Amino acid sequence: MIALPNLLAGPAAKVINFYRGPLRYAVDMGEWTLFDDTGLKGEAARWARENIDGVLPDRLQRCLVDSPEFPELLESCDYVVYTVGFSPRPIPAAPQWGQLECNAANGIIAPGLFGVGIAFPEYRIDPTGFGEYRVGLQKFMDRLNKTLPLWLKYGS
Known part of the structure; x- marks a missing residue:
């Protein structure tokens, strides 16, 4: 959610957001924070609530990676920015x-x-x-x- 607004601020005619599931937002519970490490916070959370869970920007399309459209949409991309996760080497x-x-x-x-x-x-x-x-x-x-x-x- 940090990369998307920056990509949309550029000249790309279309940006496709491939995603794995619904977004999570960090929630302050006083003594602890729900989804403290996996939930969106700050500006990223604000942007996502308005533009992903709210109204999608005109040039933004979203696609679940498990959907049948995924292979075709991925093939249609000129560039790919991979911003998901981390897996340590053994x-x-x-x-x-x-x-x-x-x-x-x-x-x-x-x-x-x-x-x-x-x-x-x-x-x-x-x-x-x-x-x-x-x-x-x-x-x-x-x-x-x-x-x-x-x-x-x-x-x-």
Whole structure:
């Protein structure tokens, strides 16, 4: 939702927004935020409410990626801007431990090896039971402050 208004401000005759599902908006619940990491906030949320959930701009077309029209519409595009998601690469196997995975709750990968940041985001479940990965510099720093004492005790 950050790219779309910028693309529409340019000279393109038509912009097609391929999407996977309905938009989510972050909602301040006082002590916590619903969809804090996966919901739209600020200017992106305002623009989406007006232009996606409201009235589509004239040059904007939307297409669900699972729809039968998807292959034909994608083929009709001259340029593609991919702005969806992040999937980390697997951690290489270690001779002494084999295949490694990062524990999303505490960042422990192996004794003396820990993960934090965009490649190893914390997974959190909100009060409604919805889980999401916490992304953003402040959230990475919060996690580091919370897990570092554990990591120091866990050691190598």
